[in-house]
Structures are given as structure tokens and as C-alpha cells.
Amino acid sequence: MEYSNLRRQTIFMKKNLFDQGFLDEQFNQLEELQDESSPNFVEEVVDLFFKDSSRLLTNIEQAIDKYPQDFYRLDSLVHQFKGSGSSIGALRVKNECSVFKAHCNDRSLEGCRRSFQKIKREHATLKQKLESYFQLLRQVGPREHAVSSRK
Amino acid sequence: MRQSGSAIELKQLPRLSLMARKMIRVLLVEDEKIHRVVARAAAKAAGVNDDYVLDEAENGAAAVQRVREAAAPYDLILMDKQMPVLDGHEATRRIRAMGVTTPVVAVSSDVLPADVEAFISAGADDFTPKPLSKEKLGNILAKFGLA
Numbered sequence: 001m002e003y004s005n006l007r008r009q010t011i012f013m014k015k016n017l018f019d020q021g022f023l024d025e026q027f028n029q030l031e032e033l034q035d036e037s038s039p040n041f042v043e044e045v046v047d048l049f050f051k052d053s054s055r056l057l058t059n060i061e062q063a064i065d066k067y068p069q070d071f072y073r074l075d076s077l078v079h080q081f082k083g084s085g086s087s088i089g090a091l092r093v094k095n096e097c098s099v100f101k102a103h104c105n106d107r108s109l110e111g112c113r114r115s116f117q118k119i120k121r122e123h124a125t126l127k128q129k130l131e132s133y134f135q136l137l138r139q140v141g142p143r144e145h146a147v148s149s150r151k
Numbered sequence: 152m153r154q155s156g157s158a159i160e161l162k163q164l165p166r167l168s169l170m171a172r173k174m175i176r177v178l179l180v181e182d183e184k185i186h187r188v189v190a191r192a193a194a195k196a197a198g199v200n201d202d203y204v205l206d207e208a209e210n211g212a213a214a215v216q217r218v219r220e221a222a223a224p225y226d227l228i229l230m231d232k233q234m235p236v237l238d239g240h241e242a243t244r245r246i247r248a249m250g251v252t253t254p255v256v257a258v259s260s261d262v263l264p265a266d267v268e269a270f271i272s273a274g275a276d277d278f279t280p281k282p283l284s285k286e287k288l289g290n291i292l293a294k295f296g297l298a
Binding site: 038041084087 | 185
């Protein structure tokens, strides 16, 4: 049946996201919080993250290009970005933010620049993958939205 | 239909007990919307909507004001660290300086021992790493006798 196929695909897609290290357990925790009164909760939180993170990425880029560099502000912005990412279980994004923060601590601008490029790449990849995942989930229908599918 | 006195008393009893039951008041201090949304959902899942009132403050200064002006003391304060206007450390210090003994639980992404110690030194009673979850909140409520 079409529904079974779609459901299988969503499970497979989600498993891949975990296996490839894009997501961690926090994503499952978000799904646990989804219920009939808030059937799109996970997607709404993910949308919030990508809305916030776009703004933060712009601010980080501006802060990197500013002279003299304010590593304290840079660290603060990435800390916010990391925290936001951790809310949705964005593991790779979170890990790269930790690398960035280490470069801030070392006051290495070059390190920050390299790390920032990686953060942007991970962010873009995760966004694309989650958009595909939620698009598929919407095709499966409300039943799948309300039920948490464990890894 | 006229009811007997005892039936009316029995009917009134659950309503009276609901009114008499104290509502647990929790203050969530967090500047970022995404964390407030997740915390709200975690609080609802942990049962913080039925017998609990969840208030929110978007920075430490707003939190101090809420605590100062509260009609009844809060039973629990969940405090973020990094916030504009006034951060979580200073907000906790000022709340303690007011003589408030409400349990303060720091909720932060900074989880190094030095970060935890800094919050405890400021007057927090406990620390939990972000993000909040139903389980973490349930444990906190149980720890402070609020579950």
C-alpha cells in the first residue's frame, strides 16, 4: 500500500539522519512532546531553529569580518547558535559550533573562518534533509505526525 | 430535581478540594523563543499545566521584577545563563539578596564544572543542561517535592 511505503520511507529517512550523525536523541525527545493538540510541534520547532539560525549566521559573518575582532561576541553568538541547534538535536551543527568556540578561545581568526564555513555547510545540509523529511511526513498524513516514531 | 443535603455536599466536595489545592507556580527565565517553546511543551508533558502555573520572563531583570512583584512566591525558578539586560548569575544573586529561598535550577548549555560551580555560587540549588525535556523537568519537580 502507498501509505506503508511512505511510512517505511520516513522511518528509513529518519534512521539515516541519525546514522549519519545529523541528529541526536533530542530529536526523539521533541517527537515525544508532539501530540494531538500540537501535531506539527516538531516541524514548528525546526522551523523556529532555521528562522533563528539564518539571522545568527548573518550576525556571526558580520562579526568575523569586523576589525578588530571581538572574540567574546563571536563566542556569544555561536554559543546561542549551538544552544538553538541542540534544541532540535542538530548534532553535527552543535559539534562544529564547539570547534568554533575553541578557536574563539584560542583567538584564532583563521580557525573561526574555517569552522564557520563548515557550520554553514552543515546547517544547509541539515535544512535540506529535514525539509525532505517533513515533506514526506506530510504525505504520510496526520496519523504519522501524532505518533512518535522511535529510531 | 431537589437533591439531598449530603448529595449536594458530595457534589461540592471535588470542586472545593480543587479550589483548596495549591497551584504550583514555576517561573521560566529564558530569552530565546525556541527554548521557551520547548520548555513549555516539556512542562505540559511533565504535567506542569494541570496543577501548575508556568510564568515566563525573557531576561534576568524581568525575572527579578516578577519575583519581587509576585502575589505569591514561586515554587520553582528555571534560570537560563546567557541573557540580555541581566544574565542568569546576576539575576540569581539578586533574587537571593531579596531573601527569596525558592529553588533556582540553572538551565544552560554551558556544562563545564566551572560553569556549574559559578551558578551554584550565585545561589542556584541545582543545574541541568539544555535543552529541557519532560524527563529532566519531571526529575527537577520530584527533587524539590513539587511532583
